[in-house]
Amino acid sequence: MSTDRLTADPELQQPVSQAADKQTMAGRARRFGALHQAERTLRSMRAYGTVILFSSVSQPIMYILAMGLGLGVLVGEGGDFAEYGASSYLMYIAPAILASTVAMAAGIEFTFPVMEGFKWRRLYYGAQASPLSPGQIASGHILAVSVRFGIHAAIFTVVLYLFGAISSPLGVLMIASAMLGGLAIGLPIMAYVSTLRDEKGQMSLIQRFVIMPLFLFSGTFYPLTNLPGFLQVLGWFSPIWHANELGRVLAFGQPSPAWLILLHVLYLLGITVAAWLATVRIFTRRLGLEEWRGRTPGAKADAKRQERLAVKDAADSTAPGGAAPDSTALPRIAFRRGFGANYYSGNIRAVFGRGLTAIRNNRGVIFLSGLLEPVLFLTSFGLGISPMIAGVDAEQVGLRGGGTISYAAFIAPALLAVSAMNGAIFDSTWNVFFKLKITKLYRTMMSTSLGPVDVAVGEICLALFRGGIYALGFIGVLLVGGLIDPLAAVLMWFTALFVALGFASVGMAVTSFMTRFQQMDWMMMVLMPMFLFSATLFPISVYPAGVQAFIQALPLWHAVELMRDIAFWDFSGLTLVHIGYYLVMIVVGLALTTYRMKKLFLR
Amino acid sequence: MPRLCENASIPLSPGDITASTLPLMPVEHAIRATGLTKRYGDFTAVDGIDFTVNRGESFGLLGPNGAGKSTTMRMIAAVASRSAGTMSVAGLDPEQNGPEVRARLGVIPQQDNLDEELSVRENIIMYGRYFGLPRRWLNAKTEELLEFAQLSHKATARVEDLSGGMKRRLTIARALVNEPEILLLDEPTTGLDPQARHILWDRLFRLRESGTTLVLTTHHMDEAEQLCERLIVVDEGRIMAEGSPAGLIRDHSTREVLELRFGMDRNQEQAQQLTALLSSGAASANGAAAADVGVGVGVGVGFSHVEVLPDRLLVYAGSAESALEQIHAAGLRPMTSLVRRSSLEDVFLRLTGRTLVD
Ligand SMILES: Nc1ncnc2c1ncn2[C@@H]1O[C@H](COP(=O)(O)OP(=O)(O)OP(=O)(O)O)[C@@H](O)[C@H]1O
Ligand SMILES: [Mg+2]
Numbered sequence: 010m011s012t013d014r015l016t017a018d019p020e021l022q023q024p025v026s027q028a029a030d031k032q033t034m035a036g037r038a039r040r041f042g043a044l045h046q047a048e049r050t051l052r053s054m055r056a057y058g059t060v061i062l063f064s065s066v067s068q069p070i071m072y073i074l075a076m077g078l079g080l081g082v083l084v085g086e087g088g089d090f091a092e093y094g095a096s097s098y099l100m101y102i103a104p105a106i107l108a109s110t111v112a113m114a115a116g117i118e119f120t121f122p123v124m125e126g127f128k129w130r131r132l133y134y135g136a137q138a139s140p141l142s143p144g145q146i147a148s149g150h151i152l153a154v155s156v157r158f159g160i161h162a163a164i165f166t167v168v169l170y171l172f173g174a175i176s177s178p179l180g181v182l183m184i185a186s187a188m189l190g191g192l193a194i195g196l197p198i199m200a201y202v203s204t205l206r207d208e209k210g211q212m213s214l215i216q217r218f219v220i221m222p223l224f225l226f227s228g229t230f231y232p233l234t235n236l237p238g239f240l241q242v243l244g245w246f247s248p249i250w251h252a253n254e255l256g257r258v259l260a261f262g263q264p265s266p267a268w269l270i271l272l273h274v275l276y277l278l279g280i281t282v283a284a285w286l287a288t289v290r291i292f293t294r295r296l297g298l299e300e301w302r303g304r305t306p307g308a309k310a311d312a313k314r315q316e317r318l319a320v321k322d323a324a325d326s327t328a329p330g331g332a333a334p335d336s337t338a339l340p341r342i343a344f345r346r347g348f349g350a351n352y353y354s355g356n357i358r359a360v361f362g363r364g365l366t367a368i369r370n371n372r373g374v375i376f377l378s379g380l381l382e383p384v385l386f387l388t389s390f391g392l393g394i395s396p397m398i399a400g401v402d403a404e405q406v407g408l409r410g411g412g413t414i415s416y417a418a419f420i421a422p423a424l425l426a427v428s429a430m431n432g433a434i435f436d437s438t439w440n441v442f443f444k445l446k447i448t449k450l451y452r453t454m455m456s457t458s459l460g461p462v463d464v465a466v467g468e469i470c471l472a473l474f475r476g477g478i479y480a481l482g483f484i485g486v487l488l489v490g491g492l493i494d495p496l497a498a499v500l501m502w503f504t505a506l507f508v509a510l511g512f513a514s515v516g517m518a519v520t521s522f523m524t525r526f527q528q529m530d531w532m533m534m535v536l537m538p539m540f541l542f543s544a545t546l547f548p549i550s551v552y553p554a555g556v557q558a559f560i561q562a563l564p565l566w567h568a569v570e571l572m573r574d575i576a577f578w579d580f581s582g583l584t585l586v587h588i589g590y591y592l593v594m595i596v597v598g599l600a601l602t603t604y605r606m607k608k609l610f611l612r
Numbered sequence: 613m614p615r616l617c618e619n620a621s622i623p624l625s626p627g628d629i630t631a632s633t634l635p636l637m638p639v640e641h642a643i644r645a646t647g648l649t650k651r652y653g654d655f656t657a658v659d660g661i662d663f664t665v666n667r668g669e670s671f672g673l674l675g676p677n678g679a680g681k682s683t684t685m686r687m688i689a690a691v692a693s694r695s696a697g698t699m700s701v702a703g704l705d706p707e708q709n710g711p712e713v714r715a716r717l718g719v720i721p722q723q724d725n726l727d728e729e730l731s732v733r734e735n736i737i738m739y740g741r742y743f744g745l746p747r748r749w750l751n752a753k754t755e756e757l758l759e760f761a762q763l764s765h766k767a768t769a770r771v772e773d774l775s776g777g778m779k780r781r782l783t784i785a786r787a788l789v790n791e792p793e794i795l796l797l798d799e800p801t802t803g804l805d806p807q808a809r810h811i812l813w814d815r816l817f818r819l820r821e822s823g824t825t826l827v828l829t830t831h832h833m834d835e836a837e838q839l840c841e842r843l844i845v846v847d848e849g850r851i852m853a854e855g856s857p858a859g860l861i862r863d864h865s866t867r868e869v870l871e872l873r874f875g876m877d878r879n880q881e882q883a884q885q886l887t888a889l890l891s892s893g894a895a896s897a898n899g900a901a902a903a904d905v906g907v908g909v910g911v912g913v914g915f916s917h918v919e920v921l922p923d924r925l926l927v928y929a930g931s932a933e934s935a936l937e938q939i940h941a942a943g944l945r946p947m948t949s950l951v952r953r954s955s956l957e958d959v960f961l962r963l964t965g966r967t968l969v970d
Contacts, residue, residue, distance in 0.1 A: 207772060315731070315768040315769070319767075319768050339745075339749075339790070339791045340745055340746055340749050341744070342715045342743045342744055342745065342790060345711070346712070350709065350711065350712065351707075351708055351709060351710050351711065352710075353711075354711040354744070355744075356741075356742065356743075356744045358741075359738070359741040359742045359744065360742075362738070362741060363727070363730075363738045363741070363742075366729075366730060366734055366738065367727075367729040367730065370729055370730065370731070370734075371729065448725075448727075448728060448729075449725045450725075450727060452691070452725060453725045453726075453727065453739075454742055455691055455714075456689060456691060456714060456717075456719045456721070457714055457715075457739065457742035457743050457790075458711045458712070458714050458715035458742065458743050458744065458790075459711065459714075459742050460710060460711045610691060
């Protein structure tokens, strides 16, 4: 309860303050505690309320334009979807996109804020000191997130109605089915996250190994039956598939047997209830009298690492010349004189080395998980969409030589560009923001003889190192799949690094202006349309000229086209334009980053 | 502890852009600031202060919360820009030669900022790597520092698993890895237990003896009196006084203090009564009693003034014992009384009208 409301309360004029009546206060907390906590969470969400509202309105419009219309042109408006009861491709995917966006939001709302509550800002421990019970703290968060889902789904549904993408009045109920889907995917994750004592990349593991596969193999953009059998099984387990199918029944009356509808509902409800109870139980263990500190994931691996370190250290200190005369005199300390000496000390190596040590200390599986994403995309779209289209007309996508190319070969180079972008952006925005604002690593670095340029370039090198390994993996998959030839593969790997450098330098420059997490959300919202409107999943020619010009102004399109030029060995003057675009990005990004780093660290 | 100057070489010409060995600090004073000012928007955190820290000296900044101590330290450490004024650290302007100035500094920030993704040992090694020190040398140096911080048994643990005091010790050990010429310590002993604090004091003494310049901020009077040869008292961004701890006490306070408690409501009226009593009593001092406690007969009680704090009264007098006797003789009955020597705390109270801690 806020203080200003207390003072406005006329009852306060009475000699005894409300707070004095401990009995009533405790009673109220017992009954409405979860609501108080929900209110608190919603208030904190209000800070980024505009982001949420904006995304609720813009997401459906973007998906309608990009996937519904763009991919729709490729898939064809034929009667393919009549058997499902939908009169167009757009109508077919609309309910699934609603359910998927809620599921994606669940992947955020049930992970980061929970970790924040337990570890980063220890908010829950503050609430623990109030009369709220741990269970109420958990339920309060869940209720608040449900409200957010509800608002998002309601706005989304209205937009879909306006575009005529829903034909049945029952479509309103999709708000409930989407919310239920979001809870069914989010609550088990929340239960898991609340057991964690420490975050060592689990959040991105969840995104990459849980949410992404469940989304990509949930029959969102095509009927699940388009996939080979074993991948269909994945869909059956995915709460998103169940929410999608429920939504389709509601939105355009997709024919479904009653038992199946019941099964969808029961499956989602069952998971939601069970995970909710589990979450409450875990919160009680951690915040209650037991004061359980949570699991440290990979504790065993940690112990092994410690052993290994101990052995290595022992070897180091007994190594000849290790401890002996060297240790008495201080060796030279790195710094430069002359041009730019205030910014660059010539010690990028140390920043890069620190990053490698940190990667080694974290679990390798997290590092390697970045490989998975483009492979999943390729599998999902390559296998799922291909049955619906004959192939991509080479003329249509501006390639000389004519003929048709398979859909998988069409999207593969583009996905490499997208993955280079994603990796670079993630490393240069979220990771940098974290080290800048949360762990304050850069401040530590800047209290040594390092300069801002050492830090910035070291971090960018690290992003490229990671991006280079991811790209290597994906290109390997493409080679094995016969989608590209070896010479193109080599060129594409260098291009991936080049593209990553462009995004990393600009991303870092932009991040240096950020002061709060909400602003990071805005940045992510810019990336979303860039992916959807990049001619990755369908040729740019499906759009009217105006939209085409807009897409061509965005950086990702240039990367996608550059990759396709290489993959199909089809170079032109435009290839040089693409390269030039990235050169400008790199130069401007690096210059701005350096300038900002100086500003930030020399406040 | 090896001294830096043993390893010093001839300074390189300014145009040389290769990495160079640190030349000897070329000037007599380690730090000199004039008109040093820091503004955050309309708010002035540091308001035009002047001070000089000589080489090999230990220098203290004393002041209440928000006085601008940490801000001053950050400007010395070349991680904050000045709004006005000049500053030279080891003869260099920290704003123009950040890396070179920082190469000579060891910084212990007020808040530990250890690298949680690294182990205890790696924290020290990586920090040394930021200075460009070779790994092999660092391996040996790190052992020595771990020993010093009494963290050898935790060498491979994650930073996360350390207690608050252990983290503090690691932060201190880490700052010593480059064998700094000037050590900046922002409230170094916060969170340390008495034993660890005394070990650190001892270590700082030895560093000072080996020629390291120490600059520290603290809230602990005993720490300032123990460690600082000279200090400035800062309040609201301005210097209130400057001198050695003993000199400051001599100039701004009496030798002894009598602390009296009469109960919350009666302090103010008692203060007036006491002032009247002791001011007049000063002339007709009881010679015998004064002699007993070793105060010159002519000085008597040596009464100066009374300070009123929320919970107690402080009577400043050359001889607190005889003041107490007079008070008792006048029939006043304080609930508790305590005789103690003046401290920097009293100096601060005198200068600013506020207490330092609490
Ligand atoms: N980055 C900043 N932006 C705005 N104001 C600041 C900033 N840093 C410090 N201040 C303000 O400057 C003043 C001095 O802060 P500083 O941290 O130097 O105090 P301090 O003497 O170290 O206090 P403490 O004993 O609590 O550590 C404070 O009022 C603080 O609010
Ligand atoms: Mg401070």
